Amino acid sequence: MRVFFATDIHGSEVCWRKFLNAAAFYKADLVVLGGDVTGKVMVPVVAHNGYWQVVVRGETIRMETKAELEEVERKIRNSGSYPAVVTPDELQALSAEEGAVDRRFSAEMIRSLDRWLDMADGKLDGGKIPCILNGGNDDIWEIDDVIEASPCVSFGEGKALDLDGFHLVSMGWTNPTPWDTFREAPEEQLKEKIDAVVSQIPDMERAIFNFHAPPYGTGLDEAPALDDTLRPMHGGAVMKPVGSTAVRDAINSYQPMLSVHGHIHESRGVKRMGRTLAINPGSVYGDGVLQGAVLELDAKKGKVTKYLLVNG
């Protein structure tokens, strides 16, 4: 079976479109998106009388027609941001009212995800090509139900999915980060979560771990060291391992066939951990490039026979 795995597209619509096309492009039998599906940035597009105005990366853009507006919105979405069309009064209210931005942000995320899942329906042949989606630590809780309700993708969190003889278990939680994001837990709790989900696997020989957090100290988890103010230290030249020890220990003790990860975008790489092939394809969603891993799995041998990290 050929699997395409990507992760951390963070709201980039161009990456999502590429992900949907990846099955056909790489002739994959299964596509998996490992978490952190939603974006981090919302860009207000201000509707004035007869025109719209937006500031994108310091450049003020004025749009006179609906077609121009849609083109700019498309570019904003492709970069992983959410365009939010607002009146000047709404923009003021967003800034002034406690929690207003959060509510609008969530609404835009859900609206965007809905659109994405509609696209998936067409691209994945109405669910004939299996597609697994999961949340990551940066994803709001509300997306879980939206994905769960989709007819053409499967929500992976906490489940052991049987995929043609392979058993895929997913966990979007990570060890704590300096940003205090949604799905974070101390290592002891991560261990409990991992043990709970892994206990559903009948055959570890053909098991696939889809854990958002990479295993600690494996080279798949190297991020720039930050000081107390979240500024990269020493010009960004110093990297440090920030992965999960619970994930590392689980791989070492359970020894699944394959373990796929994300979370640390800079740490694209591959690591052999006993019989387990651990992979983090990294992410450069901001460039509109979908980094991923094309994996060939042999059900009889219970091993990954081929892999290739790609920049699609």
Place this chain on the structure above:
Amino acid sequence: MATDAIGGETPTLFLRKATGLVRGWSVRDSMIYAVLATNVVTLGIYEFSFQSFIPKGQLLTSILISGVWVSFLVIAYAGLIVTIPRAGGDYVWQSRILGSGLGFVMAATGWWFILWLWAPIYGNILSVELFQPLWATLGDPSGAAWFATHTGIFVVSVITIVLAGLLVSLGMAGYARIQKWCFYGGLVGFAVVVVLLLVNNHATFVSSFNQEAHKIFGVNGAYAVTQAGAAKSGYTSPVFGFSPLGASMLLIPMMMFYLLWPNWGSTLYGEIRGASDFKRVFAGMFSGLWITVALSVVFLLVVAKTFGNDFYNNSNALYWSAYYGGKVAPAIPIWPYPVMFAGWLVHNTAFQVVLILLMALWFIGWVGTLFLSSTRVIFAAAFDRVLPDRAAEVSEKRKVPFYSLVLMLAPAVIVSAVYAYNLTFQTYTLDATLVIAVTYLFSAIAVVLLPWLKPDLWRASPASRIKILGVPVVPVAGLVTIGLLGYNLYEWLTNSAYGVNNHDSLYFMGGMYVLAIVVYVVARLVRSRQGIDLSLINKEIPVE
């Protein structure tokens, strides 16, 4: 969900709290790395000593023109860094913009294979700027001279390789702190040298030089012997100044040996890229480059004032003339290290030793970079399945990249042996600059073609908004950079003064390109047989 509004009273974007949103790093940090990379002491002063190979050339003129010209390279690279902010640098940019095969060949040659040659060059510099003057100052001139022998150079090269390898193994965290202290300590040493040369006049220097040269090497009237020796060997120093321009232009390919590296190690992390990122990246490299240029100018001015420009050039010319078989022996039998000469203005051995050690910090803060780029390229190539998977393996216990170290260190030791025992091979020193310049050339081509080959990527880049009179600055800077590198490549390959355009040198460099191509082709064939299509690595998935 915590959010930040950006854009003042009227927000232009809202940022929710999420992983990886970091503040931009300080310009000061990247400036320090740029100053250490374009190292005025280890690379600059060493290269100044070769002025006599273009005898009419003015160092000052060539340094200033080089500074201006390399500034365009800084703009071009700042554009690439903010457009594709990846640690892989040239490898990633060229692979993504120009193609995987070219990216691998250029990265393997420019950031890996040629570093084998940099190892003995680093070693030689350590020998002439630390071991030789230190031993001499401590009263053992024959010990000092040993470091200039074939075996001496080889031993110091191996010391350098081991030191750089150890630093790679230990990781960058501690070394980055060491680098910073080395930078500040080195600056203090540099300031001491400048002050010494400012407060002493030429007459004092001549007498101090004669006195210390007699004390250490037993030479009488060393100053006059040096001046006479240079004349006898047929060398005449130009009068200190700026002209002639033509000959000074010919020194530029030599100045690239130290001024071509302000972009060394420049990376950018962070996903929310704004217009300010370009300015920050540019400012770090640009200020680093121009601090080095300023230090060079100050150094040459105070040297001309106190040593005398003619004496400085004469001592260098005479040393290299004798080294390469000239019949006139220099008064000082070791490399004429200006720091040692400046230290001689204070007749105190302890002070002289401390000054040499202080200036050696410029080396310590710099040597760790020798193999860092190679590790990155080897790892990236292994992850791309071009090299065997083992090349990227790191030992579990000590986190040592054992196989990649072998791929770097073993050839470096062999090349060091050839370099140490073969004088002709030593003249290929500028091969080390040339091969990297070729890699840069393709990155410059990539930045020029970027708006056409990857229009979406270009439009999304903060670099695309840097314009003068409506013309995007970065691709234009790329064109000027192509001019800079093209000029240097032309001179290196056609003018024998640089010592690189002879057959063996060309075979040596050509061999590296052949090796890289062979590795890539073999990898394609082997992986193809395994059912892995390497052409897929950078093939873009259709969007629609």
